[in-house]
Amino acid sequence: MPHFAKPAEGSWTEHYPELGTAPVNYSDSIDPAYYEAERAAIFKRTWLNVGRVERLPRTGSYFTSELAAAGTSLILVRGNDSQIRAFHNICRHRGNKLVWNDYPNDETAGTCRQFTCKYHAWRYDLSGNLTFVQQEGEFFDLDKADYGLKEVACDVWEGFIFVNLDPQETLATYLGEMAKGIEGYPFGEMTEVYTYRAEVGSNWKLFIDAFAEFYHAPVLHAKQAVREEADKLLGFGFEGLHYELFGPHSMISSWGGMAPPKDPSMVKPIERVLRSGLFGPWDRPDIEGLDSLPSGLNPARHHSWGIDSFVIYPNFMLLIWAPGWYLTYHYWPTAVNRHLFEASLYFVPPKTARERLAQELAGVTFKEYALQDGNTLEATQTMLASRAVTEFPLNDQEILLRHLHKVTRDLVKEHADAAR
Amino acid sequence: MLPAETLPAGFGALEPYLAWALPTEPERYARRLASTMDEMQAFYDTAFPLLEPALTHLDKIPLHELPEPERTLLHLMQSLIMVSFPVEVWKQPRVPDSGAAYLDLVVEPRI
Numbered sequence: 186m187p188h189f190a191k192p193a194e195g196s197w198t199e200h201y202p203e204l205g206t207a208p209v210n211y212s213d214s215i216d217p218a219y220y221e222a223e224r225a226a227i228f229k230r231t232w233l234n235v236g237r238v239e240r241l242p243r244t245g246s247y248f249t250s251e252l253a254a255a256g257t258s259l260i261l262v263r264g265n266d267s268q269i270r271a272f273h274n275i276c277r278h279r280g281n282k283l284v285w286n287d288y289p290n291d292e293t294a295g296t297c298r299q300f301t302c303k304y305h306a307w308r309y310d311l312s313g314n315l316t317f318v319q320q321e322g323e324f325f326d327l328d329k330a331d332y333g334l335k336e337v338a339c340d341v342w343e344g345f346i347f348v349n350l351d352p353q354e355t356l357a358t359y360l361g362e363m364a365k366g367i368e369g370y371p372f373g374e375m376t377e378v379y380t381y382r383a384e385v386g387s388n389w390k391l392f393i394d395a396f397a398e399f400y401h402a403p404v405l406h407a408k409q410a411v412r413e414e415a416d417k418l419l420g421f422g423f424e425g426l427h428y429e430l431f432g433p434h435s436m437i438s439s440w441g442g443m444a445p446p447k448d449p450s451m452v453k454p455i456e457r458v459l460r461s462g463l464f465g466p467w468d469r470p471d472i473e474g475l476d477s478l479p480s481g482l483n484p485a486r487h488h489s490w491g492i493d494s495f496v497i498y499p500n501f502m503l504l505i506w507a508p509g510w511y512l513t514y515h516y517w518p519t520a521v522n523r524h525l526f527e528a529s530l531y532f533v534p535p536k537t538a539r540e541r542l543a544q545e546l547a548g549v550t551f552k553e554y555a556l557q558d559g560n561t562l563e564a565t566q567t568m569l570a571s572r573a574v575t576e577f578p579l580n581d582q583e584i585l586l587r588h589l590h591k592v593t594r595d596l597v598k599e600h601a602d603a604a605r
Numbered sequence: 606m607l608p609a610e611t612l613p614a615g616f617g618a619l620e621p622y623l624a625w626a627l628p629t630e631p632e633r634y635a636r637r638l639a640s641t642m643d644e645m646q647a648f649y650d651t652a653f654p655l656l657e658p659a660l661t662h663l664d665k666i667p668l669h670e671l672p673e674p675e676r677t678l679l680h681l682m683q684s685l686i687m688v689s690f691p692v693e694v695w696k697q698p699r700v701p702d703s704g705a706a707y708l709d710l711v712v713e714p715r716i
Contacts, residue, residue: 538663
């Protein structure tokens, strides 16, 4: 008997008949040719989030973004007109990488008045115009107007910067109804950032799988709760409050009774003193915009709502927590069996040591959990690659995984068919 | 002998653990992995009862105006949080079953 109501069809999955209920083939996570097809069909023509506007606070602020899956490096920069633009990180003279420090393949950031190539000192302004050529007279019929930086489509939604090498539609159209439903959330007030990074030896979809279901939580993370509580959670299992699919995107809404817990003895001693834990600081920050939430949050309107996780296809997840903070995940593929994982926690800047340390505990706790989540992946990748088993049954609480793999499969097929 | 102003008054019991007064998470995490459970248990047993008094003391001063002894105290309490998982939960320095997995903190607010 479910604890929370499911759709009339009897399950979340069957509410979306196009998903089917059959076991899912995971060859899509081990086949190098398939990965190349994903790069072409998805990463080179989909809106990708590369960070927040707070990383570009003023004119001349820039950062670079290494997009291995799309096969390029980009420069993101705020111009004199305050516009944020994206350019391929390549000098028009002979293809030298334009912006980098020490290690050409590492991302970098800073503030500048113009970009100067390290090789022959060609200079570009913040709008990408070529403004200076060393020994210009030595060239033949060179018109600087023809040699500006190559621009890439760039747009901003609620402070999140997106780029697209080959847009098929506007960012607003692409993000659609799901994003509209969370517009107005006070993301801009949450500027205290903790960013974690790791290179993970698995296909990018496998880590999204790991974070797009909470079915694993009472089992994998059992030791993180006090014993009695862990046993109780295992007995209940996990059920989402609500699931919803929006084109390629999807969301899960979950309860979260631990912030604050009903009974303080349920949590660890340090959590009791700092009033914080995995679900974040228990005391909501004092800012506007948290009392009446946008309509897309807590869609089940459940009193024990704790968190909404949004998968913004293909590789960006946004998690909004009831106590008033948010978390982002990015999964940047570098090979069929490798990706760069990035997680950022965003809090309202603390005013006191008590608030600061409550956030510290949330960050430390996040890392403890993520290390458990991440470590299962390399072994999963190895075992999938054995092809000893290729089809896997996914349950109703894993609907977002079924959807992720289906959307990917459909896009790869559509792209291949169009090329015929 | 350490100078008297290393830590705020009332927190002298933490002086043997000043090596834990580390301003960044990578330093705190590395020290955790390099420590024995006995070392972390001893630090925890001394620091944990002082956590609430430390919060009460530090909250009297704006976070970004903390004098040096208070900053040191804050860094020690950040390390207390770092060792709380090994001491309260894992009974070992590493997250169990985390093998070769790592997760580097590359951006963090520093005090």
